[in-house]
Amino acid sequence: MFALVDCNNFYPSCERVFNPKLDGKPIIVLSNNDGCAIARSEEAKALGVEMGTPAHMIENLIRENDIQVYSSNYALYGDLSDRVMTILSGFVPDLECYSIDEAFLDTSQLYGQDLRQLGVTIRKTVHQHTGLPVSIGIAPTKTLAKMANRYVKKNRIAGGVHWLSNAEAVQEVLQFTKVGDIWGIGPARSRVCLRHGFKTAYDLSRAPDDWVLKKMSVVGHRLLQELRGIPCIEWELEPPPKKNIGSSRSFGKLMTQKIDIEQAVANYMATCAGKLRKQGSCAGKIHVFIQTNPFRTQDAQYFRSITMSLPVDTSSTPELIRYALKALDIIFKPEFNYLKVGVMVLNLVPEKQTQSGMFDNKDRGKDRQIMKTVDTVNKALGKDLVRFAVQGFENRYKLRAAHISPRYTTRLTDIVKITA
């Protein structure tokens, strides 16, 4: 049995933990740059705020209903997430952190126990220790556990836990779930299903295998098995090393100067390189892209990207920056209003497996030592104080975050003060 624990409206709930005045009020949390609503409290959903709506399109709705608006505060959400995961790991031998607000718990060793009761205890404990509400779905496969979890939220199941402990319970949830709401069915596959008369997860679970295989490939077929209670999606208890690492951001305002864009590229690449070293990998390729704002129809549009193979696999920040700037130089054209640039490192290999190039006369050992020192110093200071010249210190492209809450749990000066 898999138990899926999912925090309810995670970001808005995090904001509530340290600001109880928000209880019962509609809250939305915005994406980077305060662009779109990416998380909503139940009250905000009830007011009709859809996922991904641009903030500027709902200004009236926000004003008229006194919707509380927050910029994303990932320092806060990430820290609360860690706390929830730590609590959950105390209940079961194994768990898989699936996303910032979800974890699968392995309950297979608890055979014969009342798993619903276990779920109720877990939920109570998480709430007691963090102030965050969670829902729990328990089922024979991950897909069904996801579905059971959603069922809890949609039907406000008492206790916040639903255990699909027998065939009838499974069938009820399958019949309740529309195909488009199945984990793994997006708009494209949903259209295919509906066109052929499969409206619910129950319908799909009875579809012929060869039809599913043909129309929805092996991905769809695995999903079909999962709906039938046969686990096909395995545990991933250790997060596997990343195969690509990317960093991209929209600018706070449109940019035209190459020097500003170079600074952004250098900083994004520094971020990627840091993550790269953290997982002990080197990159064999880099990718750089640049684009204008597609929503500004009055502007000339430009989108270009370039992938560049590196002569030697590397994780050195200055070296990666140098290549990224070379790549940018090839694709950059003046006279456009740029909205966004991004970089990626690809073809990642473990550091120990890297091959040295035939004409490589760089002292790699020394280079690695320097980067190690930079990482150590920056980690100790808690921010990227040691930087390379091209990264600059003042950036003109910085994000808008007009409604950000304090970093209550990760910055000493932001700690909640209580006066008695």
Place this chain on the structure above:
DNA sequence: TCTGGGGTCCTAGGACCC
């Protein structure tokens, strides 16, 4: 007059997730 077949590797793009 006639122009193979099978395999591997790589890349771009689609679909999906949170």
Place this chain on the structure above:
DNA sequence: TCTGGGGTCCTAGGACCC
């Protein structure tokens, strides 16, 4: 004025080899 960011997996099709 104003529309997010970071990933994974799969497939089709081209290049190349024998």
